[in-house]
Amino acid sequence: MKWIDKMATTNLFSHWYQLAAWQQTALLCALGVASLSLPAQHYWQQWTQLAQLTEQQEMQQATLAHQQKILAALKEKADKHLLTPKLAGKLAAINQQIQQLAQSLHIEHSQWDFHQTALLTLHVQGYFDELSAFLTALLTENxxxxxxxxxxxxRTESNNDSVLFSELLFQFNPEEK
Structure with missing residues (x-):
């Protein structure tokens, strides 16, 4: 058994020495590339995953910052007694309803301002039919x-679709409900 292994090894080396120099170099390069491809693939997967996690973290931080701004504004208004708990509950319900109704629209900006009454500024992008259905449902239910x-x-998109960009200003009078 040892003699067969010795013969196979010797035969392999004799074959190696019979190859031309460029063939030996090409074979060594191919072995080097093959041995480095697995770590390179692993590195690429890790890098892609890191990029996705970084993007996800940035989106979550932007959402958190937006929510913190809303909370700070609500606290400020509550301190000035412009925002009562009852009114805050109604506004939260309206915000939730807006999110549900605007599934087919893109809300670019949403902000409540409190003066003598509560004012809601919405910047919405979408098609006319979707925007019309959104406004009808929102105003009917509130x-x-x-x-x-x-x-x-x-606005005309690249595929010649006409998209509407709307700036809406709503006034909320809770006594009317």
């Missing part, structure tokens, strides 16, 4: 919410 101002711009 009697205290009134559309004060509506600015519309038509």
């Amino acid at each position: 009697a205290g919410l009134a559309l004060v101002e509506w600015q519309v711009q038509k």
Whole structure:
């Protein structure tokens, strides 16, 4: 058995020495590339995963910062007694309803301002039918919410679709509900 192994090894080395120099170099390069491909593939997967996690973290931080701004504004208004717990509950319900109704739209900006009454500024992008259905449902379900101002711009997408960009200003009077 030892003699067969010795013969196989000797035969392999004699074959190696019979190869031309460029063939030996090419074979060594191929072995080197093959041995480095697994760590390179692992590195690429790790790098891709890190990029995805970084992007996800940035999105979560942006969402957190937005929510913290909303919370700070609500606390400020509550300190000034412009925002009562009852009104805050109604506004939270309206915000939730807006998110549910605007599934087919893209809300770019949403902000409540408190003056003598609560004002909601919305920047929405979408098609006319979706925007019309959104406004109809929102205003029908919230009697205290009134559309004060509506600015519309038509934007043409790359595939010749016409998308509307709307700036909406709502006034909320909770006594009317």
